[in-house]
Amino acid sequence: MLLAPFVKRSVKKLEEQIENDPESVPEHIRTYHAFTKMDDKAYEQLKNGNYGEARSISTKLLKVANNYKDDWNYGNAIHHANTILGLIAVKDGDIDKAVKHLHKSGNIEGSPQLDSFGPSRCLAMELLLKDKNDEVIVYLESVMSFWDFGHKEIPKWIDEIKVVKYRKHGND
Numbered sequence: 001m002l003l004a005p006f007v008k009r010s011v012k013k014l015e016e017q018i019e020n021d022p023e024s025v026p027e028h029i030r031t032y033h034a035f036t037k038m039d040d041k042a043y044e045q046l047k048n049g050n051y052g053e054a055r056s057i058s059t060k061l062l063k064v065a066n067n068y069k070d071d072w073n074y075g076n077a078i079h080h081a082n083t084i085l086g087l088i089a090v091k092d093g094d095i096d097k098a099v100k101h102l103h104k105s106g107n108i109e110g111s112p113q114l115d116s117f118g119p120s121r122c123l124a125m126e127l128l129l130k131d132k133n134d135e136v137i138v139y140l141e142s143v144m145s146f147w148d149f150g151h152k153e154i155p156k157w158i159d160e161i162k163v164v165k166y167r168k169h170g171n172d
Helices: 002-020 027-047 051-068 074-091 094-106 112-117 124-127 132-142 149-167
Strands: none
Touching: 002 112, 027 074, 027 112, 051 074, 074 094, 074 124, 074 149, 094 124, 094 132, 124 132
C-alpha cells in the first residue's frame, strides 16, 4: 500500500505524456494503454446515445483483446464489450443477438474487478424485461464461477427469477 500513491502519480504522468507527446512513448505502451481505456470509451458513447461509435469501439476491443489473453484486463474487455454490444442489440430489437452477447460476456475467467465487484447486470436486466428468464439464469450461473460475492446472492436471484416466471407463465 505504500507504493499506491507513487504508482498513481506514475500512471497519471504517463497518461499526460501520451496525451501531450505520444511519440515519446513507445508504441506498445500507447497501444496497451488504449486497450485498457476502450471499454470506458465505449460505455461513454453508449451513454451519450452514439450507438454506432459504441458498437465500433466494442467490436475493436474484442479484436484487440486477443493480443492480451494473459492480461489482467482481458476478462474486463470481453465482458464489457459483449455487454455493450448486447445492449445495442436490445435497442435494435435483436433479442437473440443480445442473448448471445450476454452469454459471451459471462463466459470468461473473470478479472480482479469482476471477481470482487461483479459483472455488469444491466444487459441481464434488459433481457429479463424481454422474458428471457432462462437465458439470464444461465448467465448468472456462469458468472458465479468467478464472482466471489455472487456465491451468496446469485442463488437468491435465480430463485426470484423462477418465481416471477412461474407467476407470469404458470407451470411452463
